[in-house]
Amino acid sequence: NAGVTQTPKFRVLKTGQSMTLLCAQDMNHEYMYWYRQDPGMGLRLIHYSVGEGTTAKGEVPDGYNVSRLKKQNFLLGLESAAPSQTSVYFCASCAAGASGPYGYTFGSGTRLTVV
């Protein structure tokens, strides 16, 4: 049982390039999230999804797009990378319970550098 798997683990982009980060979970979780974490800071929510085919904006959505075509996958896209998007990106998933989401599980992160 792998939990939450993020691909790739590291990436260096040039300004203006595009890329997609993949998050896959094998726990049949309804909810999935993308966060970014800058040095010495807490995690900030970029986008999230409460189910297949649905997405919503978080705190810092500008410059990112997401898609949830399959329940187990949540993709984060950068259309035109900027140095300000240099960060560590974390994906998370959780189950939907009667009183709300529970059982958050985070991936190990993708370290992205934009030069």
Add this chain to the structure above:
Amino acid sequence: LAKTTQPISMDSYEGQEVNITCSHNNIATNDYITWYQQFPSQGPRFIIQGYKTKVTNEVASLFIPADRKSSTLSLPRVSLSDTAVYYCLVVPFGNEKLTFGTGTRLTIIP
């Protein structure tokens, strides 16, 4: 969402009990309190969660006073491997988002 305040950093010696207090003065009736641990280069990991009084699991205890305006995470007999950042979060029941602050950087000294 209720704002949380916790110490930026703490140091403790191995074998001691460590208590990290989080203040959340404007917590709402339908909010619960949850704590996460994050090691360098890893994603956060759930530690413990509670609504009121005391909750205990195999790794920690969570104390919540009657007014619920603060909570204390207690780590018994810490070891070097407990060096990490600890986040206190206040989450409304049914809210599907977690909002992280800057957390408390705990350093365990040999």
